[in-house]
Amino acid sequence: AQSVTQPDIHITVSEGASLELRCNYSYGATPYLFWYVQSPGQGLQLLLKYFSGDTLVQGIKGFEAEFKRSQSSFNLRKPSVHWSDAAEYFCAVGTTGANNLFFGTGTRLTVIP
Amino acid sequence: DSGVTQTPKHLITATGQRVTLRCSPRSGDLSVYWYQQSLDQGLQFLIHYYNGEERAKGNILERFSAQQFPDLHSELNLSSLELGDSALYFCASSVDTGRGETQYFGPGTRLLVL
Numbered sequence: 345a346q347s348v349t350q351p352d353i354h355i356t357v358s359e360g361a362s363l364e365l366r367c368n369y370s371y372g373a374t375p376y377l378f379w380y381v382q383s384p385g386q387g388l389q390l391l392l393k394y395f396s397g398d399t400l401v402q403g404i405k406g407f408e409a410e411f412k413r414s415q416s417s418f419n420l421r422k423p424s425v426h427w428s429d430a431a432e433y434f435c436a437v438g439t440t441g442a443n444n445l446f447f448g449t450g451t452r453l454t455v456i457p
Numbered sequence: 458d459s460g461v462t463q464t465p466k467h468l469i470t471a472t473g474q475r476v477t478l479r480c481s482p483r484s485g486d487l488s489v490y491w492y493q494q495s496l497d498q499g500l501q502f503l504i505h506y507y508n509g510e511e512r513a514k515g516n517i518l519e520r521f522s523a524q525q526f527p528d529l530h531s532e533l534n535l536s537s538l539e540l541g542d543s544a545l546y547f548c549a550s551s552v553d554t555g556r557g558e559t560q561y562f563g564p565g566t567r568l569l570v571l
Contacts, residue, residue: 376557387459387547387562395557434500443554444490444513447500 346371348437350448357425358456365420365451367435376438377418378445379409383431391433394418405429430455460484461563463548469569475536478566482529482550488512489531490551490560491523495544506531507554538570 347370357363369375376395380388392403399411409420418435432452436445460483470476482489491503493516502515506525517523520538525531535542545567549560 380562385564387461387564388549389459389562390559393557393559436500438557443488443551443556443558443560444502444505444515445492445560446502447492449499 346375346437346439346446348435348446348448350433350435350451352451353449354452354454356454356456359427360424363420363422363425363429363453365433365435365453367418367420367448368416369418369435369437370416371437371439373439377409377411378436378438379403379407379418379420380434380436380447381405381431382434382450388434391420395438425453425455427455427457429453459561459563461548461550461561463546463563463566465566466564467567467569469571470538471571472538472540474538474570475534476538476568478533478535478546478548478568480531480533480548480550480563482531482548483561486550486552486561487529488551488554488558489525489529490549491517491531491533492547492549492562493544494547494565495541498544500547503533505554512554535568540570543568543570 349368378393379391435448462481503517505513545565549562551558
């Protein structure tokens with residue numbers, strides 16, 4: 345069965361510092377991987393996705409993620425965090441059998457001045 | 458703005474009642490998905506409709522049902538409500554049922570059962 349683990353419940357970073365949010369997945373075949381962001385009171389917005397090809401994926405708002413099959417990981421990175429990046433971040437996996445998404449438990453990002 | 462609309466934004470009701478949540482997908486999208494976000498269960502897939510037909514079921518309770526109408530809008534019906542049904546219910550849409558397709562999420566309906 346597929347699953348997604350986001351080991352960090354809450355991360356605090358200083359504005360301008362780099363960011364890495366971890367995501368590990370479990371799925372037997374090649375997964376489809378997504379990162380979504382949820383701002384307070386808002387729906388989920390897609391940051392980026394991977395389904396094939398280049399393992400380094402560029403997304404919106406300066407985010408990127410790298411798919412590492414050997415580590416079953418799809419970590420999200422940003423070189424310099426802005427205060428507006430404070431939000432909850434969800435990693436999700438889609439399977440070849442269905443188009444619904446399985447989400448991790450989320451990582452809440454706090455940005456301090 | 459994702460283009461997916463959900464009504465109402467907030468809903469407060471009592472245990473044992475029945476409510477209907479409504480979702481309008483993005484123009485041109487044929488697939489609609491329903492998800493539940495709660496503190497204890499996280500974000501969970503409930504059900505997927507494509508062009509009026511049910512395509513997949515997730516962790517959806519028997520007290521819950523959904524349908525997609527000819528104009529492609531969808532409704533999620535929750536009956537015999539319990540306190541534990543309090544959650545944020547999201548609708549998402551995509552163009553087709555292709556694997557890896559982007560799902561666009563609506564702003565959600567926050568349900569509070571008292």
